[in-house]
Amino acid sequence: MSSSPVKQTAITSYPKFIGRALWLATEGSFAFYAWMTVLTAVFLVGANAWANQVAGGMITTNMTDHVSWGLYIANFTFCVGLAAGGVMMVIPAYLYDDEEMHKVVIIGEAVAIAAIVMCTLSVVVDLGRPDRFWHLIPGIGKFNWPMSMLTWDVIVLNGYLLINLHVVGYLLYMRYLGRKPNVWWYLPFVFLSIFWAISIHTVTAFLYCGLGGRPFWNSALLAPRFLASAFVSGPAFIILVMRVLRVTTGYAAPTGPARTLIQIIRVAMTINLLMLVSEIFTVLYTGSAHAAPLNYLFFGDHGKNGLVPWIWTAIGMNLVGTALFFTPAALERSHVRILACLLVIVGIWIEKGMGLIVPGFIPSTLHEIVEYSPSLLEWKVVAGIWGLGLIILTLSLKLIVNVFTDRMHTDEPAT
Amino acid sequence: MTSTDPCNSQQAESKANRSLPIVENFTRRAAVKGGFATLGAAAFVAAISPLRQAAKSTTAVEFMQRHYTELSPEQKANVISRLEAETKEKYGADVTIADDRPIPGTKFVYAINLSVCNGNGKCVEACHKENNHDRSTNQSYIRVIEMPKGTMDMEKGSTTYSGIVPKDDKFYLPVQCQQCDEPPCVDVCPVKATWKEEDGIVVVDYNWCIGCRYCEAACPYHARRFNWKQPEVPAEEINPDQSYLSNRVRPVGVVEKCTYCLHRTRRGKLPACLEACPTGARVFGNILDKNSNIRWILENKRVYILKEELGTKPAFFYYFD
DSSP, X not given: OTTSSSOOOHHHXXXXXXXXXXXXXXXXXXXXXXXXXXXXXXXHXXXXXXXXXXXXXXXXXXXXXXXXXXHHHHHHHHHHHHHHHTHHHHIIIIISOOHHHHHHHHHHHHHHHHHHHHHHHHHHTTOSOGGGGGGGSTTTSOOOTTTOHHHHHHHHHHHHHHHHHHHHHHHHHHHHHTOOOOHHHHHHHHHHHHHHHHHHHHHHHHHHHTOTTOTTTOOTTHHHHHHHHHHHHHHHHXXXXXXXXXXXXXXXXXXXXXXXXXXXXXXXXHHHHHHHHHHHHHHHHHTOTTHHHHHHHHHOBTTBOTTHHHHHHHHHHHHXXXXXXXXXXXXXXXXXXXXXXXXXXXXXXXXXTHHHHGGGGSSOTTOOOOOOOOOHHHHHHHHHHHHHHHHHHHHHHHHHHHHHTTHHHHTOTTO | OTTHHHHHHHHHHHTTTSOHHHHHHHHHHHHHHHHHHHHHHHHHHHHTTHHHHHHHTSOHXXXXXXXXXXXXXXXXXHHHHHHHHHHHHHHOOOOEEEOOOOOTTOOEEEEEETTXXXXXXXXXXXXXXXXXXXXXXXXXXXXXXXXXXXXOOGGGOBSSOOSSSSOTTEEEEEEOOOOOSSOHHHHHOTTOOEEEOTTSOEEEOTTTOOOOOHHHXXXXXXXXXXXXXXXXXXXXXXXXXXXXXXXXXXXXXOEEEOOTTHHHHTTTOOOHHHHHOSSOOEEEEETTOTTOHHHHHHHHSXXXXXXXXGOOOOSEEEEEO
């Protein structure tokens, strides 16, 4: 079809490509259908929980006027990091001309797309009035830009989504047509995406650290710590994705990129832990107003210690994961590598999520200690968001593999 | 899942001359996929069906309503009569919702005499009733902190004190919205649903707020409240004297706050919390009026500003005798 010499314009052939891609991306083995069915079921449970939340009011969550952000914003923060982490493949591929990384960089971009969708949904489910979402749309609503950091976040997250959709879509399309991509059509966007990836996480950190009334967040280290941890969780997630691809589709990525990513994780995680120690020292040694939330987080306060098990689990996972990354076995395709990735992903999810958002509110601005742990409904909603995110990721990875292994043409149904 | 159609037609166009059985196989797959897609879509519709319940309580007119500052006088009148009718329908109470605007040449300022306040909590209760707060959560815009003498560190205080007040070794610090001149809550709002009016009062358009609660995170004084559920107030307890930007019954899912009782103060009355105070600790007035009591206090007394180091510039002062 598309490879035939008959002249086709992009206007007709691009929709055809999308249609064909979606058709093939929904073809698969029994295991694939089982996986997609499970994800769909989880997504539906989440959608139902959210609908109940909208109908019954947010009293159905465990958030209060004291802890007014919870699991949703925690998950949002982690997903921003996941999206930004993909840039750690783009930088070696394009700035350092790493040939092997160049071949798999698109996987990082696919992860970014799914992660951004999860970010957006995590914020939408946190709105008390999702029906008024249009108030946030520039032009028809009332967009408080540039004052509100949340409007900056809306811009950078949507921008990042569009940039990645363009780059991934264009490169796959060209490959599908068997043409060499025109650098002017994607390279400027790739370089833009590098700055943009840094910006999404910086802006998200500014969302919190700009609040003078919340001493736990009001630290200049917050944005650098966000970035450092993003450059651990993002690459770790991508290593896992590459492993899953190899096992399920037989699409074996070269070994070089994973090694590069592990080197990046080693450095980024060390910096992250160093900044954590620096922050803890500064706060606890001086014993300033910043100390109360940190005390609550790590040791509990006035007999209230809801976050203590969370944070020590996170610290333990991060330390063990980091130690494993430094072993030589992590550079091989080994179980050690997989375990290390899982440990730091969960560790950072807790540290940046529950460990960062909730202590911002405990003690409250009037120093009341009201604890928070997510309700079952909140867990369902977040699971649903991950379900949808993984559906999007699975389909885009299948699409990528199909294009890269030229299955788009050879597996056409009639041949 | 919507891909089946373009693929199908594409298939039909380019491969019409191919062998029949495989085409059949292809269409069978398309049918199976289409079936599953339909099933998935139906399940999704069923999953989000509770939304229909929520949609019932929001009319199209309410959905389309513009921002308060963009409403024409006529539109405002329509909105207000709609809200009055809704209160009648949902709560069974006849109320009047006014649109009280700032009085030119007025800048409202509040002061509390910490040497006099004895923590009796009448202000908390008065606010609860005046502002039609949810009864079940005993909501109020004011919190009183019982503090040990010899410190201004709120970490050492308690908002859940009980027993006979005042206690000898304690003093009492009531906290409510400080109506800051540099309000962080206004800066962070992504949709300009909250703003500072000319008389210094920070207000919320409850019909524009999207409920993201960023303002609640930004406020250093715990002044903002979120409507986690639809407020419950018995008809006979509803204060019928209401204003659009202050004490009208709030919708679910939006943020609210102290408005210095603008439905009273902009009509020349005093805030409900002041009127209820039996000790005379509370002083309220127009700081631009050179002869006002509040002006004399701020010029002559020792004045304390809560969290002054944050640069929020409160229009709320604490003083000592």
